[in-house]
Amino acid sequence: xxxxxxxxxxGAYEHPTRHAPGTSVAQLHAEVARGALxxxxxDIKDIDGYFxxxxxxxxxALTMVDYLGLKVRHVDSTDTGGSAYLIHVSHAAQxxxxxxxxxxxxxxxxxxxxxxxxxxxxxxxxxNLPESPFEAPYGLVTLNGxxxxxxxxxxxxxxxxxxxxxVKVAASHHAxxxxxxxxxxxxxxxxxxxxxxxxxxxxxxxxxxxxxxxxAVIVTRPEIARSLERSGVDILxxxxxxxxxxxxxxxxxxxxxxxxxxxxxxxxxxxxxxxxYASIYDSFTITVILQLEDLGFCxxxxxxxxVAEGGLISGVGKLPFNxxxxxxxxxxxANRGGMTKIIEAVRQLRGEAHPAVQVPNxxxxxxxxxxxxxxxxxxxxxxxxxRREST
Numbered sequence: 409x410x411x412x413x414x415x416x417x418x419g420a421y422e423h424p425t426r427h428a429p430g431t432s433v434a435q436l437h438a439e440v441a442r443g444a445l446x447x448x449x450x451d452i453k454d455i456d457g458y459f460x461x462x463x464x465x466x467x468x469a470l471t472m473v474d475y476l477g478l479k480v481r482h483v484d485s486t487d488t489g490g491s492a493y494l495i496h497v498s499h500a501a502q503x504x505x506x507x508x509x510x511x512x513x514x515x516x517x518x519x520x521x522x523x524x525x526x527x528x529x530x531x532x533x534x535x536n537l538p539e540s541p542f543e544a545p546y547g548l549v550t551l552n553g554x555x556x557x558x559x560x561x562x563x564x565x566x567x568x569x570x571x572x573x574x575v576k577v578a579a580s581h582h583a584x585x586x587x588x589x590x591x592x593x594x595x596x597x598x599x600x601x602x603x604x605x606x607x608x609x610x611x612x613x614x615x616x617x618x619x620x621x622x623x624a625v626i627v628t629r630p631e632i633a634r635s636l637e638r639s640g641v642d643i644l645x646x647x648x649x650x651x652x653x654x655x656x657x658x659x660x661x662x663x664x665x666x667x668x669x670x671x672x673x674x675x676x677x678x679x680x681x682x683x684x685y686a687s688i689y690d691s692f693t694i695t696v697i698l699q700l701e702d703l704g705f706c707x708x709x710x711x712x713x714x715v716a717e718g719g720l721i722s723g724v725g726k727l728p729f730n731x732x733x734x735x736x737x738x739x740x741x742a743n744r745g746g747m748t749k750i751i752e753a754v755r756q757l758r759g760e761a762h763p764a765v766q767v768p769n770x771x772x773x774x775x776x777x778x779x780x781x782x783x784x785x786x787x788x789x790x791x792x793x794x795r796r797e798s799t
Contacts, residue, residue, distance in 0.1 A: 409502055409505055409506065410675055411502055412677070413644075415504045415627050415628065415629065416633040417497065417625050417627055417754055417793070419446075419448025419625060420444060420447055420751045421443030421444040421447050421623060421751070422440075422588075422622075422732075422747075423439060423440050423622045423623060424588045426617075426620060426621055428519055428522060428621070429522040431620075432465070433463070433464070433465050434465050436517030437475070437515045437624075440516070441515050443624065444625060445513075449638055450511065452478065454511050455478055455512070457480055457482040457483070457503055457504075458476075458512070459483070459485070459512060460485055460515055461485065461486065461487040461516070463742035463743075464515070469484070482503050488779045488780070489744055489787055490777050491689070491746055491777035491778055491786075491787040491788050492787070493516055493625075493747040494646070494648075494746050494749070495789045497625065497643065497750060501627060504627065511627075513626055514624060514626075514627065515622065516741065518743065519741075520618050521618050521619050539784070550691075552783070553782065553783025553784055554607070555783075557698065557782050557783055558610055559609055561694065561697070561698070561709075561712075564661060567711070568712060569601055569609055571697075571711075571712030571716050572610075572614055572694060573613070573693065574718065575693035575696045575715050577596065577597060577600065579736040579737045580593065581721050581722075582721070582732065582733050585762040586733050589738040591617060591737040591738075592733075600613040615736075616690060616734075617735065618743075619739050619740055622741050622742070622747070623750075625747070627643070643791065644675070645672040645677075645791070646675065646789070646790065646791050647668035647673075648671075648787070648789045648790075649787070649788045650785070650786070652784070653784065663778060663788060664778070664787065665702035665776055665778065665790065667788065668788040669704060669788075669790045670704070673790075673792060675792070683727070683774050684756075684767050684769070684771055685753065685767045685774075686728070686774050686776070687734075687749035688729050688730060688734075689735070689777045689778045690734040690735045690736045690745065691745065691778070693736070696729070699778065700727075701714075703790070705727060722765040723764075728767050730749070731755075731756065731765035731766075732752040734748075734749075735748070744779065749775050753791075756770045757770055772792070774790065774791070775791040775793060
């Protein structure tokens with residue numbers, strides 16, 4: 409089922425907090441839901457579809473529907489880590505197109521900063537995972553999984569630590585204009601390279617921030633979007649994929665964006681060179697470079713050179729990215745950053761990003777999310793969004 413022209417994003421809200429030790433995860437979900445509803449000009453009673461992932465407390469959608477006081481006829485709690493929220497937007501559009509709901513709410517919230525969660529310790533996903541006996545003895549954690557991918561990319565393609573650093577530098581140039589960003593200092597390549605090594609070749613500044621917070625979006629039918637005062641954003645295409653080790657047939661320098669990206673571009677009927685703005689999942693600097701290659705913005709192995717010398721900085725480079733500062737500098741709640749990528753793309757397409765980083769006449773955006781560990785198994789989702797020309 410194609411979703412092109414079948415649904416719009418009409419509300420988006422990012423929680424301003426980056427540290428919420430006295431607030432429950434459920435309350436953060438409620439606060440971002442309220443913010444998105446106010447942004448759209450809708451009421452909680454209008455919602456008839458609800459979407460959340462593993463960051464939601466208790467039994468996910470079952471718990472949150474009751475907590476929020478929703479009366480819905482469709483729920484979805486698909487969890488693919490940081491890519492889940494992009495998948496939820498796609499699934500919401502599909503559900504709307506199929507007549508399962510009319511106005512869908514998607515929420516994310518978490519407290520990893522307050523709870524002391526980081527990528528340096530094993531993450532417990534529960535249950536007896538089939539890979540655990542083979543991977544656990546070697547101490548695979550998020551940091552060294554991405555470090556392995558970075559080292560392999562350097563070995564194969566000559567990528568340098570300086571090129572990786574340019575991704576963080578670009579994010580910092582944007583974060584300086586975001587009053588809520590956790591890191592607002594403009595960084596240099598030397599700043600990144602002089603930060604402590606945490607998982608060779610990744611330095612501390614190659615890593616995303618760890619914050620509390622959350623965000624929400626509302627997806628609805630185009631005819632409902634036209635009745636609202638706020639400008640909507642059209643969903644043109646979507647793709648999703650899961651990639652694992654496949655019994656050893658595994659290239660650690662290729663992400664599932666190589667699968668989800670072409671699917672989204674094909675459904676939207678556009679090409680990478682048509683994109684005005686890119687929201688790219690940035691758990692680490694290497695994550696951005698790999699996804700840029702796999703989405704088709706440059707050939708495999710050329711990502712380092714693509715980002716070098718400011719290629720991602722708004723007003724300077726050829727592909728402005730993560731103009732809120734991204735996960736590298738702004739916000740990375742619930743150990744998942746996909747939701748904030750959607751929200752900043754909505755801002756850009758509405759013309760509501762900070763004036764210093766707003767892309768002129770921004771009409772077309774790609775949103776890319778990755779969840780899990782590219783050193784083992786992960787999910788990917790891609791959205792193509794466009795500015796709605798008339799309300």
